[in-house]
Amino acid sequence: MADQIVSYSLGQNLYLNITNRCTNNCLFCIRHTPRGIGYNLWLKYEPSPEEILAAIKEPASYQEIVFCGYGEPLLRLDTVKKIASHLKKKDAKIRINTNGQAGLIYQKNIVSDLKDLVDIICISLNAHSASSYLKICRPVYGEKAYQAVLDFARSCVGQIPRVILSVVDWPGVDVEKCREIARKLGAEFRLRKFSEN
Numbered sequence: 001m002a003d004q005i006v007s008y009s010l011g012q013n014l015y016l017n018i019t020n021r022c023t024n025n026c027l028f029c030i031r032h033t034p035r036g037i038g039y040n041l042w043l044k045y046e047p048s049p050e051e052i053l054a055a056i057k058e059p060a061s062y063q064e065i066v067f068c069g070y071g072e073p074l075l076r077l078d079t080v081k082k083i084a085s086h087l088k089k090k091d092a093k094i095r096i097n098t099n100g101q102a103g104l105i106y107q108k109n110i111v112s113d114l115k116d117l118v119d120i121i122c123i124s125l126n127a128h129s130a131s132s133y134l135k136i137c138r139p140v141y142g143e144k145a146y147q148a149v150l151d152f153a154r155s156c157v158g159q160i161p162r163v164i165l166s167v168v169d170w171p172g173v174d175v176e177k178c179r180e181i182a183r184k185l186g187a188e189f190r191l192r193k194f195s196e197n
Contacts, residue, residue: 007055017069025138041070059092068097084117095120100149111155120162128177163187
């Protein structure tokens with residue numbers, strides 16, 4: 001594990017990089033930028049739950065422990081559940097950054113699996129319409145992906161304490177429409193700036 005980064009810190013948060021696989025290939029993805037975030041997050045193999053836990057020192061000392069690396073963390077749902085369950089017993093605050101396509105990945109609603117384990121879920125909306133999402137995020141699931149993201153967000157509201165829909169400030173994205181979508185779903189809204197670094 002010494003030759004790959006499984007956990008990395010930014011500010012007061014610790015981030016867990018558990019997979020490089022993703023069901024999107026977003027135009028703005030940090031994986032496509034020259035510098036990324038300053039860490040080499042490409043994994044040679046997916047770390048085991050034990051390896052991930054070994055990479056976390058003093059979980060309660062962080063403001064949040066965030067499942068967010070170069071891939072979609074919910075592709076490893078069982079691992080996320082195992083790690084989050086362990087960390088919750090140590091008073092850690094857990095956040096998942098996700099593309100919101102878990103319903104398509106597992107062909108069922110998995111929000112009940114996350115309830116009581118996750119404090120915050122940040123779902124990448126990234127578009128104001130299905131056609132825009134298709135062009136920008138290039139999902140493997142095609143046109144049905146956008147509706148799946150909305151359905152997942154709707155399912156999270158009322159089950160996960162904080163639900164945030166995020167949007168990257170990208171050409172052609174109607175930010176105000178996205179903000180209204182979040183409001184109608186009962187979620188918070190976060191605008192993220194694109195960085196080419």
